[in-house]
Amino acid sequence: MTRPPTGELELIAQLAEIFGAAPPEVVLGIADDCAALDLGGPDYLLWTMDSLVEGVHFDLTSMSLIQLGHKSLAVNLSDLAAMGGKAHYALLSLGWPPSRDLSEALEFGEGLAACARNYGVTVIGGDTVSSPQRLAVALTVLGKVPKSEMLQRSGARVGDLVYVTGPLGESAAGLEILRRELKLDPIQREPLIGAYLDPQPQLAAGRLLAREGLASACIDLSDGVATDLMHICQLSGVGARLAATDIPIPSGVRAVAQMIGKDPLELALQGGEDYQLMFTSSPDHVSHLPAVFKQTGLEVPSRVGEIVTGKEVLLITKEKEKIISGGGYEHFRLDPMRSSD
Amino acid sequence: MTRPPTGELELIAQLAEIFGAAPPEVVLGIADDCAALDLGGPDYLLWTMDSLVEGVHFDLTSMSLIQLGHKSLAVNLSDLAAMGGKAHYALLSLGWPPSRDLSEALEFGEGLAACARNYGVTVIGGDTVSSPQRLAVALTVLGKVPKSEMLQRSGARVGDLVYVTGPLGESAAGLEILRRELKLDPIQREPLIGAYLDPQPQLAAGRLLAREGLASACIDLSDGVATDLMHICQLSGVGARLAATDIPIPSGVRAVAQMIGKDPLELALQGGEDYQLMFTSSPDHVSHLPAVFKQTGLEVPSRVGEIVTGKEVLLITKEKEKIISGGGYEHFRLDPMRSSD
Numbered sequence: 001m002t003r004p005p006t007g008e009l010e011l012i013a014q015l016a017e018i019f020g021a022a023p024p025e026v027v028l029g030i031a032d033d034c035a036a037l038d039l040g041g042p043d044y045l046l047w048t049m050d051s052l053v054e055g056v057h058f059d060l061t062s063m064s065l066i067q068l069g070h071k072s073l074a075v076n077l078s079d080l081a082a083m084g085g086k087a088h089y090a091l092l093s094l095g096w097p098p099s100r101d102l103s104e105a106l107e108f109g110e111g112l113a114a115c116a117r118n119y120g121v122t123v124i125g126g127d128t129v130s131s132p133q134r135l136a137v138a139l140t141v142l143g144k145v146p147k148s149e150m151l152q153r154s155g156a157r158v159g160d161l162v163y164v165t166g167p168l169g170e171s172a173a174g175l176e177i178l179r180r181e182l183k184l185d186p187i188q189r190e191p192l193i194g195a196y197l198d199p200q201p202q203l204a205a206g207r208l209l210a211r212e213g214l215a216s217a218c219i220d221l222s223d224g225v226a227t228d229l230m231h232i233c234q235l236s237g238v239g240a241r242l243a244a245t246d247i248p249i250p251s252g253v254r255a256v257a258q259m260i261g262k263d264p265l266e267l268a269l270q271g272g273e274d275y276q277l278m279f280t281s282s283p284d285h286v287s288h289l290p291a292v293f294k295q296t297g298l299e300v301p302s303r304v305g306e307i308v309t310g311k312e313v314l315l316i317t318k319e320k321e322k323i324i325s326g327g328g329y330e331h332f333r334l335d336p337m338r339s340s341d
Numbered sequence: 342m343t344r345p346p347t348g349e350l351e352l353i354a355q356l357a358e359i360f361g362a363a364p365p366e367v368v369l370g371i372a373d374d375c376a377a378l379d380l381g382g383p384d385y386l387l388w389t390m391d392s393l394v395e396g397v398h399f400d401l402t403s404m405s406l407i408q409l410g411h412k413s414l415a416v417n418l419s420d421l422a423a424m425g426g427k428a429h430y431a432l433l434s435l436g437w438p439p440s441r442d443l444s445e446a447l448e449f450g451e452g453l454a455a456c457a458r459n460y461g462v463t464v465i466g467g468d469t470v471s472s473p474q475r476l477a478v479a480l481t482v483l484g485k486v487p488k489s490e491m492l493q494r495s496g497a498r499v500g501d502l503v504y505v506t507g508p509l510g511e512s513a514a515g516l517e518i519l520r521r522e523l524k525l526d527p528i529q530r531e532p533l534i535g536a537y538l539d540p541q542p543q544l545a546a547g548r549l550l551a552r553e554g555l556a557s558a559c560i561d562l563s564d565g566v567a568t569d570l571m572h573i574c575q576l577s578g579v580g581a582r583l584a585a586t587d588i589p590i591p592s593g594v595r596a597v598a599q600m601i602g603k604d605p606l607e608l609a610l611q612g613g614e615d616y617q618l619m620f621t622s623s624p625d626h627v628s629h630l631p632a633v634f635k636q637t638g639l640e641v642p643s644r645v646g647e648i649v650t651g652k653e654v655l656l657i658t659k660e661k662e663k664i665i666s667g668g669g670y671e672h673f674r675l676d677p678m679r680s681s682d
Contacts, residue, residue: 004444008469011443015433018450019457019464026430029465035432037483041381049390049467049481051434056471089367091376092356093392093479102352103345109359116360123360124370126390128349130397136472138434138479140390142378 028152033079033220034143036150043144048079054134062178065104067197068137069111075222076141077119077201078275082220083152084210085145087203090116090123093138095131108137119203149210151218151279156236156307160216160280163289163301165205167248168225169264170195172271173256182259188252199275205298206277212292215279224272225304229313230325232280239310242269242324244317248302269315269324280307369493374420374561375484377491384485389420395475403519406445408538409478410452416563417482418460418542419616423561424493425551426486428544431457431464434479436472449478460544490551492559492620497577497648501557501621504630504642506546508589509566510605511536513612514597523600529593540616546639547618553633556620565613566645570654571666573621580651583610583665585658589643610656610665621648 005011022029027044028036034048052058052072060068073090080087092112096105105128116123121141145151174196177184184192202220209215217232225247229240249268257264279301281289290300308314313325346352363370368385369377375389393399393413401409414431421428433453437446446469457464462482486492515537518525525533543561550556558573566588570581590609598605620642622630631641649655654666 004442005447006443011446011469012467014447015450015467018447018454020454022463022465026463026465035430035466037430039380039382039386045380045386047430047432047481047483049432049434049479051436051468051470051477051479053436053470053472053477055473089376089378089388091388091390091481093390095392095394095477101345102347105352106346106355106359109356113359113361122363122367124363124367125376126353126356127392128352129392129394131394131475131477132396133474134472136392136394136436136477138390138392140388140432140481142388 033082033153034085036083038147042146044147044150046080046083046085046143046145047140048076049138049140050076050079051136051138053136060135063197065107066111069108069113070115070198072137072139073112073115073121074199074201075275076139077121077203078199078220078222080141080143081201081203081206082218082277083145084149084206084218085143086207087119087121087141087143089142090121091140092123092126094126094128095136096128097133097135098130100135119201145210149213151206151210151215153217153219153232154235156217156232156238156280157282158238158307158309160282160307161286161303162229162240162242162278162280162305162307163303164221164225164248164276164278165202165301166274166276166299167250167253168221168274168276169249169253169268169271171199171273171275172267173253176256176260180260182256184252184255188255191250192252192256196273199273201275202277204296205301208292208296208298209277209279214281214285214289214292216282218277218279221274221276221278222272224270225278226269226313226324228278232278233311233313233325236307239308239312239314240305241308241314241316242305244315246302246304248304265315374423374494375426377424377486379488383487385488385491387421387424387426387484387486388481389417390479390481391417391420392477392479394477401476404538406448407452410449410454411456411539413478413480414453414456414462415540415542416616417480418462418544419540419561419563421482421484422542422544422547423559423618424486425490425547425559426484427548428460428462428482428484430483431462432481433464433467435467435469436477437469438474438476439471441476460542486551490554492547492551492556494558494560494573495576497558497573497579497621498623499579499648499650501623501648502627502644503570503581503583503619503621503646503648504644505562505566505589505617505619506543506642507615507617507640508591508594509562509615509617510590510594510609510612512540512614512616513608514594517597517601521601523597525593525596529596532591533593533597537614540614542616543618545637549633549637549639550618550620555622555626555630555633557623559618559620562615562617562619563613566610566619567654567665569619573619574652574654574666577648580649580653580655581646582649582655582657583646585656587643587645589645606656
């Protein structure tokens with residue numbers, strides 16, 4: 001008998017064992033952002049599914065249904081971005097509380113459709129089911145990536161540099177502003193609220209990294225840098241060192257951290273939901289990489305650390321080195337957003 | 342402005358409008374059991390997703406987690422059966438209540454894996470999320486069907502005969518036995534309980550119909566004959582007449598109907614969840630069709646009616662003709678299984 005799982009990651013690993021080995025055309029299965037299938041032709045088919053549950057992943061007191069529709073698709077597209085893929089089709093399953101007006105489901109649909117149009121995705125179907133108490137959204141997305149270009153979590157090598165495609169901690173800070181009704185200068189406030197309510201999947205950056213062969217490993221930042229970098233490390237058999245002074249933390253995130261008495265690094269590294277890409281890249285590309293991003297009109301990624309031997313993610317501050325792997329958000333370990341059930 | 346939707350079907354139609362037209366490689370979208378994509382090669386890619394919510398679609402007081410795992414996949418596979426397809430891959434998203442022991446999720450996984458093995462499907466990934474109060478399962482499945490063979494809901498023609506691949510009302514009767522703790526002879530009881538707890542998707546029958554070109558339209562019986570036949574009629578622009586005396590109702594279903602004071606035809610035509618296939622077939626095949634099923638070792642389908650001009654599904658009894666279209670289960674209109682929320 002298998003021993004009882006103690007958390008989500010262990011449960012997923014044990015389920016993978018129960019489900020057994022996949023046939024050879026399944027290039028990537030349970031361990032990456034998307035499954036990848038080789039069904040013939042020059043591309044892999046990428047396939048992902050994500051569920052969002054009211055009160056756990058979102059809260060409709062601070063988020064409109066239009067924003068929820070947008071974000072539901074965006075978090076799925078972020079998984080495809082991490083593989084260097086292009087997104088094509090989506091199917092929706094919408095769990096709707098009978099107490100909520102059905103016409104509001106159309107607002108959700110408008111937000112979903114707007115996100116789909118932004119990223120060239122067609123929503124080709126779906127069903128609705130009754131979901132007492134809580135609204136729940138499940139979305140599955142199909143995309144493609146040229147076989148020779150696919151990015152994975154497993155390719156990081158010792159000596160590679162670690163980058164992120166944008167600022168960190170914004171979404172976590174935005175959520176704190178909404179939950180605690182913090183007062184902030186609008187110029188600082190807007191990008192944080194936007195990062196939380198209206199995340200932008202980094203499909204263009206992922207495609208660029210893939211096409212130009214610039215990333216040895218890649219993941220999207222959904223759970224937080226500490227946890228997500230650990231996924232790369234575990235699958236690549238390496239460790240990582242992050243330099244605290246190199247972490248791109250906007251002034252708004254620092255302001256929020258001060259207001260709530262937290263270390264800004266905690267918001268940036270363990271906040272989660274940034275939906276930026278984190279990738280590793282050979283030092284050979286160190287001068288080339290910023291130029292390629294600039295040419296394409298994309299924000300130049302920030303270098304935040306390096307891949308080292310070992311099994312841990314270390315954070316280097318002025319005072320000390322500390323292990324930060326195993327932090328971040330673990331679905332069944334931490335409290336959900338609201339625990340009043 | 343769109344007017345507010347009054348039920349699930351209207352909501353789905355309005356969402357389809359919001360999502361807009363699909364590109365030409367999307368052969369079937371929101372209106373059929375599965376989406377069908379032409380990504381090149383001799384087959385269409387079939388893609389479906391279904392969600393099951395505790396207290397709406399299942400009740401863990403009468404169903405084990407192993408059975409739930411089995412049934413969650415079976416209902417998705419039934420959608421592919423209705424297209425004449427073969428199922429290949431599945432992704433799982435499991436919404437797990439924090440109050441429920443995580444090790445029970447492995448029982449769910451065992452049931453899912455057993456169903457997958459039975460039907461040659463590989464479960465290649467998935468995630469788990471916290472779902473306060475209610476267990477929720479979302480599954481998405483990919484399959485294939487040769488392009489020239491795909492079955493649809495839209496092909497029924499006036500004069501075609503209507504068939505079902507097996508007995509009707511068993512699942513609804515099984516649910517009544519469990520809910521009301523009815524006492525029944527075990528020989529009558531077991532197939533009914535089995536039909537409810539452990540439905541068998543009719544993939545072999547669907548493939549046979551597709552390969553032999555025997556069906557002009559096909560659907561799987563999830564909502565009930567009355568509703569599901571209406572889907573065929575609407576998409577085919579026809580009506581249908583069912584002969585009450587030809588409806589295959591097992592003696593156990595009749596016994597349960599008597600015990601609860603219902604017409605057995607109500608269980609058979611509006612009970613839902615039979616997961617048999619209902620299909621239409623040209624009268625040219627009338628003698629050939631049973632022989633083909635016998636040769637393959639499959640149960641011979643029952644002829645239950647015919648396609649006529651009109652827009653309604655009629656039931657012909659000894660006494661009268663009555664319209665039964667629009668009955669069956671409509672997710673937002675009828676009470677969910679339990680209303681104690």
